Amino acid sequence: MNENPAEAGISVLIVDDSLAICQLLSAMLKDFGVTLVDYCHSGEDAFRMVERDPALYDALFVDLHMEGMDGLELMAKLNEIRYRGGVVVMSALDRKILDFTLEVISSYNLRVLGSAEKPFDKSLIAFMIKRIRNYRPHFPRREKVLKRREVYDAIKQSRILTYFQPKVSGGDNRLIGIECLVRLEMEGEGIIAPDRFIPVVEKFDLVDALLDSTLSVALPQYKEFVETSGANVPLAINISPMQLHNDVLPETLMEYLEKNDVDKSQVVLEITENHAIREEIQLKNLNRLRIHGFKLSLDDYGAGFTNIRQLKSLPFNEIKLDAKLIDGIRQDRVLQVIVRSVKNVCDELNLTLIAEGINDPDDLAMLNSIGVDGYQGYLFCRPKPLNELLRWYKVWVHTIHESRAKGVANPSV
Structure with a gap:
């Protein structure tokens, strides 16, 4: 029997070149009930994972500052392949840089759900999870399919x-x-x-x-x-x-x-x-x-x-x-x-x-x-x-x- 997507757990991919940040955020997400959390440390790896299976993750938490393909370039490539999951922007950079980045990506066809500035605030992470749930397709439970x-x-x-x-x-x-x-x-x-x-x-x-x-x-x-x-x-x-x-x-x-x-x-x-x-x-x-x-x-x-x-x-x-x-x-x-x-x-x-x-x-x-x-x-x-x-x-x-x-x-x- 196939699992109803409305009842399935949330899946998240964290993209950050810091192992400590990935482990910290992963623990926070799991504490709030996220069932699947993966992480990788480069934009190149993240893009390959999403391109291989665009429906695997409900949302990506993307750090802006990474070696190689940075977070902004990753989001540009996700936009090109019309990724339909949610995106949460992470950054410890100066507020002006973050604001300018948000201005750029606001013109993309991405479902940008919000920003999570470092160090992470637990209440904000909980709010992002709520937003991820809201953006997932809704499937009515125990209701007859209309003919x-x-x-x-x-x-x-x-x-x-x-x-x-x-x-x-x-x-x-x-x-x-x-x-x-x-x-x-x-x-x-x-x-x-x-x-x-x-x-x-x-x-x-x-x-x-x-x-x-x-x-x-x-x-x-x-x-x-x-x-x-x-x-x-x-x-x-x-x-x-x-x-x-x-x-x-x-x-x-x-x-x-x-x-x-x-x-x-x-x-x-x-x-x-x-x-x-x-x-x-x-x-x-x-x-x-x-x-x-x-x-x-x-x-x-x-x-x-x-x-x-x-x-x-x-x-x-x-x-x-x-x-x-x-x-x-x-x-x-x-x-x-x-x-x-x-x-x-x-x-x-x-x-x-x-x-x-x-x-x-x-x-x-x-x-x-x-x-x-x-x-x-x-x-x-x-x-x-x-x-x-x-x-x-x-x-x-x-x-x-x-x-x-x-x-x-x-x-x-």
Whole structure:
């Protein structure tokens, strides 16, 4: 019987030319429950080990200063072979050198999880292990694998449930948008979250059918929200990169908007980063959506395939930072450098920067200091059905007014 990857232990490779450092960090990792720890003393050896079996290690702890191939060169080569495990940068070098290194690697397609400065702090190592776990693929336990037919039937029978989560301004906490998040209601299963049915939808080419059903339900509810609340904010709709192969996508979207009397200027298309956007037809249709007047948002930035350099060539209006770049940013130098780098690019290109997955007030304070434009997360509001969202909005407006009177910067309800 194959072991479930969700239950398998974490595997780590330490790359450092000091045997003492390797042994110390190895002991710390094992104390925190890491089941497999290997180490080697050169970038050349590490690259050969990873190239031979790219899936062997969940993460690499890489020292910057080594003889021969140093840590920065190793990460450049890992980037070339598209290594998808996590990378933690280790260094005892001057802080300015570390900061410059982090600026360089922030443009790579590596999953850079953080930095661990020497001497190691146990609480920081524990946090890195938590981050490694979060970046591993999630496999639901004891849940039935959904079949194509039952997902298809739920979509075609309009058993679509639309939830909405607000986006709030980083400047004055006003509502600046709402995102539509879809659930499926399935017989014998109840309400199914996207992480269970989206892989089935994408595998069996049901993305267009799901979008059709979503628009049919979400657009009338969006109109009701605007008319009832008086908040004339945009609606964000999720689009799979796979749908960018569809040459009639712009026309399909326009047809639904006209039918529901919703202007295209009030719709933001959030393109998820779970698949690379590199094929010519994808790039063509991405640009056609902008030509047709749609606003585009790159969703889950930092969890997928797009680096900072590519942001400058893709026609997005908005970048949404993945929650994994946000969780713990208050205490993680590398995340702060990455987010500042993205913010600088957004300022240069006049893009809006949104941070999603905000759950911690201290993380929010750090993001405020960086100047992120807007936020989305449980700290403000969980995804809600329309009627609950309307109730939340009334309370939110009241809370903002009270907070301004009291001089509170960031209220939450």
